[in-house]
Amino acid sequence: MSDWVKKLFIERSDLFRKFLDLRWSRTEELIDGMTKILGSYRISGGSLLDLCCGNGRVSIYMAKRGFKAVGVDISRPFLEDARRRAEEHGVSDRTTFLQGDVRKLKKVVRNVSQPFDVVVNVWTSIGYASKDDDVSIFEQARELSRRRAVLFIAETMHAEYLSVKFTPTSYTELNNILMLENRKYDPITSNLSTSWIFYKRRGQNLEFLDRVDFENHIYSLSELSSLLRKAGWETVASYGNLSTLQPMNPLTSLNIVARAE
Numbered sequence: 001m002s003d004w005v006k007k008l009f010i011e012r013s014d015l016f017r018k019f020l021d022l023r024w025s026r027t028e029e030l031i032d033g034m035t036k037i038l039g040s041y042r043i044s045g046g047s048l049l050d051l052c053c054g055n056g057r058v059s060i061y062m063a064k065r066g067f068k069a070v071g072v073d074i075s076r077p078f079l080e081d082a083r084r085r086a087e088e089h090g091v092s093d094r095t096t097f098l099q100g101d102v103r104k105l106k107k108v109v110r111n112v113s114q115p116f117d118v119v120v121n122v123w124t125s126i127g128y129a130s131k132d133d134d135v136s137i138f139e140q141a142r143e144l145s146r147r148r149a150v151l152f153i154a155e156t157m158h159a160e161y162l163s164v165k166f167t168p169t170s171y172t173e174l175n176n177i178l179m180l181e182n183r184k185y186d187p188i189t190s191n192l193s194t195s196w197i198f199y200k201r202r203g204q205n206l207e208f209l210d211r212v213d214f215e216n217h218i219y220s221l222s223e224l225s226s227l228l229r230k231a232g233w234e235t236v237a238s239y240g241n242l243s244t245l246q247p248m249n250p251l252t253s254l255n256i257v258a259r260a261e
Contacts, residue, residue, distance in 0.1 A: 004214040005074060005128075008196070012210050013077035015198050018174050020054050020078070023123065023155075026243070030122075031061040033242035034152055037257055038118065041150060046117030049109070049141060051102050052125035056082025056095065062118075063091035070112050071097045072105065103133050105140040115146045122154045127217040131227065138231035142260055149260040151233050154242055158254035159190045159220040165251060176201045177209075190218050221254060233258040 008016050038044065045066040050059040053071030055078045063069045063086070073079055079097040086095040100108030119141045126134050141151070162185050171180045182195040193215045199206040219227070225235040236259055239245055240252025248254060 004212050007210070008212045008214075009075035010077065012198075012212070013075055015177065015179075015210065017055060017078065017081060018177055019172065019179060020057075022172075022174065024057050027057045027061050029243035030154065031058070031065060033239075033245055034062070034120075034154075035065055036245070037237075037242075038150060041148075043117055043150060047113065047115070048118040048120065049116040049144065051105070051119065051121040051137070051141065053082065053097065054078050054123075056085055056097060058120055058122055059095050059097070060086050060089050060091055062120075063094040064089060067094070067118065068113075069095045070109060070116075071095065072100055072102055072108055073097070074099065074101055102137050103129060105137060106144065109144065114144050115149070116141075116144055117146055117149050119145055119149065119151045120154065121152070124155070124157045124216075126153070126156070127219060128214070131217065135227055135231050138228055138233060142232035145260050147260055151228070151256070151258040151260070152242070153224070153254070153256040153258075156254040156256075157192075157218055159218050159223070160250040161253070162192070162218055163187065163250065173201075178206060185218075190220070192216055192218050219254075221248065221256070224254070224256065228256070228258050232261050234261050
């Protein structure tokens, strides 16, 4: 486990979880789009594998739509929160949350029922290891899935966006916590270096809390589609927004729909 993963997702999970929670309000619309697409493939239920599930928003909302969801994440605090939320939403019997590294996916899920009908990977949860690791993750997901299963890669940053709208600095404030985000992007390698600096607001002053530095590879649509093909998935559609099924363009997020070959 890398130092930044340990710090952000385990030691300071209390900070990052606040920003994970911001995504919950838009999750039901995301699930509406996913289930509409799944319906076009005559999939209205079955088993779902949620890669890098965080505190379980996709797994929980898909369980509320009738799916049996298995979420995998490396953060025990996030998974504890996911189990609590599943209980609150009345779907604890339809969700399973497993702690582990998705690079060892087959080992992590070896004791749960398979194969899966749907696989999801949401909110730029790829590109943090090597490209070979990313191929392996989706290859393992393919081996754990039925033929013609559906894969969603959703709400993901992509190289086309950074080529036209790169923002070196931004901030997000939630209650009394502020996160300053500094970025450096190399268009030759398509690697993004990011610093997240957390502060606590005290009146007119900011108190430093912590800093996390990390780097990830930002895929283009064609590059990611090629990677998925190597792993046994064929991209069949791309969208800028799964909630509205808006076509993808350079100013939207990347949302891919692929089928298991």
